[in-house]
Amino acid sequence: MTTESQQAEPSAPKSGIVVPARKLHTKYIEPILYLADRMARSDKEVAASERHTVDALAAKAGQKGFRTKAWFRDLDDDTACQRLDIDAAKRGCLVVLTLVLKVDLKKRPEEHDYFHKLRVKLGADPIIVPVDLEEHRKLAHKYIG
Secondary structure, eight states: OOHHHHHHHHOOOOOOOOOOOOOOHHHHHHHHHHHHHHHTTTTTTTHHHHHHHHHHHHHHHTTGGGGGGGHHHOOOHHHHHHHHHSSSHHHHHHHHHOOOOOOOHSSHHHHHHHHHHHHHHOOOOOOOOOHHHHHHHHHHHHHHO
16 A cells, blocks of 8 residues: 555656666777767867867776777778667767767867767667766766776
8 A cells, every 4th residue: 555645756757868787898899989089080179178088988998098009090980880780889889979079168060960970870869868977977987888
């Protein structure tokens, strides 16, 4: 039997934010880092906040110095998107890319265009991310380590 106060309490609304059960495998993290680096450069000007964010994500994923790795040099946008062949990897990629977008205080249309182009290449649905920057960063860490 439930009390009146229990019946009156609404259930918590669903946020729509998908939290992974575990981090992605390295074979998915590598193309995500490649695309994050490209996202930071998409407007031809890398803000310090963008570079710091990508570098911090790479360090968290155990990929410090990733720009010097052979796998990084071997990738391009199409190949990186093709390697993200599971929904969790596509979602993780979009979480990371939106984080890179969010930390840039001078967003330009080129960055949004690049993001949209990648989302289409991935064949991914739109995602919902936390509004709060730190919560968004924590979500990205859950995907990549």
